[in-house]
Amino acid sequence: MPTINVKKVDIERLVNMPLEDEFIESKFPMMGVEVEEIFEEDGEKIIQFSINPNRPDYLSVEGLARGFRGFIGIETGLKKYDVECSNVKLFVDNVTTRPYIAGALIKGIIIDDYVLESIINLQEKLHWVLGRDRKKVAIGIHDFDKVKPPFYYKEVKGDEIKFVPLNCDEEMTPKEILEKHEKGIKYGHLIKDDKFPIILDSEGNVLSMPPIINGELTKVNTETRNLFIDVTGIDKYLVEKTLNIIVTALAERKYAKIHSVEVIENNNSTIYPNLKEDVIITTPDYINRVLGTNLTPGAIINYLRRCRLDAQFVDNKLKVIIPPYRVDVFGEIDIAEEVAIGYGYDKFFGEYPSIATIGELDKLEKKCDFIREIMIGFGFYEVINLMLSNDEILFKKMRIEDDNYIEVLKPASIEHRIVRKSLLPLLMETLRINKHKELPHKLFEIGDCVVIDESMETKSRVVKKIGGVILDSETNFNEIKSYVEGLLRELKIEYELENYDHPSFIKGRCAKILRDGKIIGYFGEIHPEVIVNFELEHPVVGFELEIE
Numbered sequence: 001m002p003t004i005n006v007k008k009v010d011i012e013r014l015v016n017m018p019l020e021d022e023f024i025e026s027k028f029p030m031m032g033v034e035v036e037e038i039f040e041e042d043g044e045k046i047i048q049f050s051i052n053p054n055r056p057d058y059l060s061v062e063g064l065a066r067g068f069r070g071f072i073g074i075e076t077g078l079k080k081y082d083v084e085c086s087n088v089k090l091f092v093d094n095v096t097t098r099p100y101i102a103g104a105l106i107k108g109i110i111i112d113d114y115v116l117e118s119i120i121n122l123q124e125k126l127h128w129v130l131g132r133d134r135k136k137v138a139i140g141i142h143d144f145d146k147v148k149p150p151f152y153y154k155e156v157k158g159d160e161i162k163f164v165p166l167n168c169d170e171e172m173t174p175k176e177i178l179e180k181h182e183k184g185i186k187y188g189h190l191i192k193d194d195k196f197p198i199i200l201d202s203e204g205n206v207l208s209m210p211p212i213i214n215g216e217l218t219k220v221n222t223e224t225r226n227l228f229i230d231v232t233g234i235d236k237y238l239v240e241k242t243l244n245i246i247v248t249a250l251a252e253r254k255y256a257k258i259h260s261v262e263v264i265e266n267n268n269s270t271i272y273p274n275l276k277e278d279v280i281i282t283t284p285d286y287i288n289r290v291l292g293t294n295l296t297p298g299a300i301i302n303y304l305r306r307c308r309l310d311a312q313f314v315d316n317k318l319k320v321i322i323p324p325y326r327v328d329v330f331g332e333i334d335i336a337e338e339v340a341i342g343y344g345y346d347k348f349f350g351e352y353p354s355i356a357t358i359g360e361l362d363k364l365e366k367k368c369d370f371i372r373e374i375m376i377g378f379g380f381y382e383v384i385n386l387m388l389s390n391d392e393i394l395f396k397k398m399r400i401e402d403d404n405y406i407e408v409l410k411p412a413s414i415e416h417r418i419v420r421k422s423l424l425p426l427l428m429e430t431l432r433i434n435k436h437k438e439l440p441h442k443l444f445e446i447g448d449c450v451v452i453d454e455s456m457e458t459k460s461r462v463v464k465k466i467g468g469v470i471l472d473s474e475t476n477f478n479e480i481k482s483y484v485e486g487l488l489r490e491l492k493i494e495y496e497l498e499n500y501d502h503p504s505f506i507k508g509r510c511a512k513i514l515r516d517g518k519i520i521g522y523f524g525e526i527h528p529e530v531i532v533n534f535e536l537e538h539p540v541v542g543f544e545l546e547i548e
Helices: 008-015 021-031 061-071 113-129 174-180 182-190 236-250 284-291 297-306 332-343 363-377 391-396 424-433 477-490 528-533
Strands: 003-007 034-041 044-050 083-093 100-107 137-143 151-156 196-200 206-209 226-233 257-265 268-272 278-282 310-314 317-322 441-452 460-471 496-499 505-515 518-526 540-546
Touching: 003 008, 003 061, 003 113, 008 044, 008 061, 008 113, 021 034, 021 061, 061 113, 061 236, 061 297, 083 100, 100 236, 100 268, 113 137, 113 236, 137 206, 137 236, 151 226, 174 182, 174 196, 196 226, 206 226, 226 236, 278 332, 284 297, 284 332, 297 310, 297 317, 297 332, 363 441, 363 460, 363 477, 391 424, 424 441, 424 460, 424 540, 460 477, 477 505, 477 518, 477 540, 518 528
Parallel strands: 083 151, 083 257
Antiparallel strands: 003 044, 034 044, 100 226, 100 257, 137 226, 151 196, 196 206, 257 268, 278 317, 310 317, 441 460, 460 540, 496 505, 505 518, 518 540
């Protein structure tokens, strides 16, 4: 989950009350926000929060403070935001690569170091959580007083225009930015067919080249008082919601006022931001049935108001009003969750089911527990990794070419979008993360892997596996072979060993494990290129074995 670091003094001034550390650690988790740690840095107290990806409105200190004020009862109910007309226009000229754009102004904002840091952090976190690392959404935040509207959003060729990109002191063409600039190299793959989206003002000054880089001309600093915000992308809904999250967050700052921008394309005009609330209809009976409670309509409305929503009770139905910055509320079950948060998770208690059976561990789980005891006896430490990862770790770093895998359609982050087929890559990643620890490292994991199987109803099959790795200056093939054979002997598995040519292992130092002619696992010395890919400096041996 994404994390944000918040200066305690900043959230205190937004909540408008002093907050004890114990109070923070006890209350924020009850509203669904984990407090990872509270520490001091450069004489200031910092709070690190872990934010669920479904609550991008909490990715800023302003959004957190708004939610917290409601949760502790300082300011409850729906927060209304006024949008004043600015008469600023933005003309769109047939942009095909990133066709959607929305804009807004924030006027009168006082930007100190806290606010500037919050703006930058919110922009980057939204790029990651909603924008899928800028693929779907890219955000530009500019000093409005340094440019002259109206604005123009169009595509240019790679050498058609020059401007100074952010944090640079020389002009570059769009093509040069992709070749030389750090952001251009990183995000250049999002530009296609030599078509470069550009946002200009009426005098030809470049504000931004989305989704790559803003211009140095409109760089925001503590002297800035008026902001122009542009959000571009390939998903209209996300573009509009991202803009709503940003402007409503900044409007929480003192003196900041939201002003509209008129986007004009093909003689069609749209006024942004659109801060119209959504409405969901539910009933008290549904809420109580889902939560196992007996709450009155008035109590339900009160708990919804604590979550910064609002509701009306008419004709035995609840008309729930959703603020424009929320992207996670779609139906009745989401309303029930909000009521549960407002009511308090600490007030729910479990009940034993009234059934005449006694549960026991599944036979496979008993077998896994037995294997754990063996591996711990061998001196290995158990780790538990996520089933989701990415192609960089699962394939590229392991020297594997494979496109036959299961990918999540709408992942929470680009780092967790592919379902693993093997345990070894994530064990290697665990070694990388812990490489500063004292040698030797002996790790194992027992977990599920998912492989494609057209014969199954789901077109996939879950396979329980065990994997192990050893990182040490003197480890070798014979060491991992002894552990694998010891494990097989304890499991009473009859097996055969044969040479195995696996791209992740050194050729001639890898063996496959056969049972009744079928490959059930393999082990050997990890290839030096794989070791370097994971930034390790000592030999690594490993194995993987199907348990079922």
